[in-house]
Amino acid sequence: MDTGHVGVWHPLLNRAPAGEARAAATEIERLGYGSVWLNEAPGSKEPLANAGVLLAATTRLAVGTGIASLWARDATAMAAGAATLSDAFPGRFLLGVGVSHSTVAGRRGHDYGKPLTTMRAYLDGMDEAARDLPPAGAPRVLAALRPRMLELSRDRADGAHTYFVPPEHTAAARGILGPDRLLIPEQAVVLETDPVRAREIARAHMAYYLNLPNYTNNLRELGYTDDDLADGGSDRLADAIVAWGDAAAIAARVRAHLDAGADHVAIQPLAPGALDLTDALTQLRRLAPALGIEPAAGARQAAGAQPEVGARTVAGV
Numbered sequence: 001m002d003t004g005h006v007g008v009w010h011p012l013l014n015r016a017p018a019g020e021a022r023a024a025a026t027e028i029e030r031l032g033y034g035s036v037w038l039n040e041a042p043g044s045k046e047p048l049a050n051a052g053v054l055l056a057a058t059t060r061l062a063v064g065t066g067i068a069s070l071w072a073r074d075a076t077a078m079a080a081g082a083a084t085l086s087d088a089f090p091g092r093f094l095l096g097v098g099v100s101h102s103t104v105a106g107r108r109g110h111d112y113g114k115p116l117t118t119m120r121a122y123l124d125g126m127d128e129a130a131r132d133l134p135p136a137g138a139p140r141v142l143a144a145l146r147p148r149m150l151e152l153s154r155d156r157a158d159g160a161h162t163y164f165v166p167p168e169h170t171a172a173a174r175g176i177l178g179p180d181r182l183l184i185p186e187q188a189v190v191l192e193t194d195p196v197r198a199r200e201i202a203r204a205h206m207a208y209y210l211n212l213p214n215y216t217n218n219l220r221e222l223g224y225t226d227d228d229l230a231d232g233g234s235d236r237l238a239d240a241i242v243a244w245g246d247a248a249a250i251a252a253r254v255r256a257h258l259d260a261g262a263d264h265v266a267i268q269p270l271a272p273g274a275l276d277l278t279d280a281l282t283q284l285r286r287l288a289p290a291l292g293i294e295p296a297a298g299a300r301q302a303a304g305a306q307p308e309v310g311a312r313t314v315a316g317v
Contacts, residue, residue, distance in 0.1 A: 005254075005264055007036060007064075008268075009268040010036075010275075010277065011044070013037070013054070015043060021050070031285060033061075033293060040065065040067065048081040064266075066186065068098070070098070070118070075122050078126055079129040080133055097119075097122070097126075119149070123156045141160055142159075144162060145169075150173050154178060159177060159181035159184070160177060161184045161186075161266075165186075165218070165241075167260045169222055172222075174260060182264075183263055187257060187266070187268065188202070188243070189270065191244075197272075198238075198245070199235060199244075201244070202233070202238035202241065203233055247287050250290070267284075269284060
């Protein structure tokens, strides 16, 4: 699987109408990004089914689930879904599995219990089911933030997909995972050079996550204080979680994750106000040269999309 160093994570890839999502995926592929990631949250589509839709619409783009919740399907269904997609699209599907959050599990009628114990048992079930299925071949990564889940990602999976983390977390995660496991962090970004405006956009993005203990506990372990987490997040926290500025500044943050040990960074372009896939694609076009990304030869072109003219590669990422 050759995904390069940079992919795209965006909630609307798994919420937008199928035609819009397909067009976005083909444009992302044409621009030269290596992957797209589909989350699973209230209001999203079923991510494995939608992964098939986007894989069929593209030719080389990798599609990952970031993440498929174990509360949404039993272990046999998850293993079978991964086997189906990896058989149909060899080398292009990555299965990200996670325990999600207690509020999400509760909405589905489940008792969240102990996440690590739940994940271990679920992986046992997946491995048992896989004995009767065609070989999957798809890398399996776990949503992991803190040391024990990262250790499980090392011991029972191909690596970890991290979210809402700064580069110092990536460095710590690489230390736990060791050198031969995948590490794929998400990084929120916004092309905005005004600090006040950029931090407003960052805080709007962070608001939901700062109410989830999985994320706040992880941030405390990284040295962020209750003051950092209060009132929508301090400037220090906003700057750590969301990379903002010009394209060079955002490329520098991606490089920081790669230098810290990431194999691939999934950037999430933020927009002022509501989620906006059109704005995200505009930012991705502007960012590609600074990220060292060139248009992919032979990729399908989304209807109405125009190739960038005079795009250049900037060394460093």
